[in-house]
Amino acid sequence: MGQFQFTKTEIEGVYIIEPKVFGDNRGYFMETYNYEDFKEAGLDMVFVQDNQSKSRKGVLRGLHFQRNFPQGKLVRVVSGEVFDAAVDLRENSSTYGKYHGVILSAENKKQFYVPEGFAHGFIVLSEEAEFVYKCTEFYHPEVEGNILWNDPDINIEWPLEGIDEILLSEKDKKAKGFKESNIKF
Numbered sequence: 001m002g003q004f005q006f007t008k009t010e011i012e013g014v015y016i017i018e019p020k021v022f023g024d025n026r027g028y029f030m031e032t033y034n035y036e037d038f039k040e041a042g043l044d045m046v047f048v049q050d051n052q053s054k055s056r057k058g059v060l061r062g063l064h065f066q067r068n069f070p071q072g073k074l075v076r077v078v079s080g081e082v083f084d085a086a087v088d089l090r091e092n093s094s095t096y097g098k099y100h101g102v103i104l105s106a107e108n109k110k111q112f113y114v115p116e117g118f119a120h121g122f123i124v125l126s127e128e129a130e131f132v133y134k135c136t137e138f139y140h141p142e143v144e145g146n147i148l149w150n151d152p153d154i155n156i157e158w159p160l161e162g163i164d165e166i167l168l169s170e171k172d173k174k175a176k177g178f179k180e181s182n183i184k185f
Contacts, residue, residue, distance in 0.1 A: 002037035003030070009100045011088050013115040015043065016102055017074075021109060030109065033074065033134065043113060045072055047134040054079075055124045055131070059167045060158075062121015063087055063147040063175070070116035070185055072136035080129030081105035083159050084122040086114040087147065091184035093117075099156050104131075117185035119147050123158055123166070145183060146175040153178045 005018040019030040031037075038044070055061065062085070065071075075084060085101040103125070104110050114120045116136065147154070149172060160166070 006041040011095045011100050015113040017111040045136045049135040052132045058163045060123040063119035065119040067143040069137045069140045072116045073114045073133045075133040076111040077104040078130045080126035082122040087119040089183050090117040148175040148177050151178045
């Protein structure tokens with residue numbers, strides 16, 4: 001499969017993707033996306049928007065989703081390290097309400113594909129991190145929703161060692177729990 005290793009997770013449609021990295025004394029080169037390689041792996045999507053954020057240690061963004069216009073996301077870290085989590089909100093899925101998490105860093109160069117119908121979030125583990133992602137749908141703030149990051153029904157095992165304070169947006173502070181939200185795609 002060309003320049004990538006695609007690893008399926010226990011949740012249908014969620015992949016960890018590792019690019020081949022070509023390095024020497026000058027630095028390195030890698031492809032971060034190749035339509036043909038992704039299509040051959042069964043990931044035949046079209047990306048319409050790229051986003052980038054920079055955050056400091058302890059910032060937790062999520063768990064976010066869009067009603068009516070769900071986004072698939074191909075996420076990676078270009079500086080620093082984060083723990084990234086995807087929660088299955090697909091009503092007819094055998095893994096509805098389950099999550100998969102992965103450490104993404106500039107060093108490991110792993111990518112994480114989160115398909116449509118998922119809530120998504122991450123916490124910054126390093127002093128700072130730059131997070132980039134491709135989306136299969138445009139951002140629609142009027143239909144954005146969120147679920148409480150530490151909801152006991154989902155029970156994400158966030159790696160919080162060494163994090164003195166979790167920093168949330170006002171919107172994420174007011175998020176509802178998983179059962180209360182009753183979100184299903």
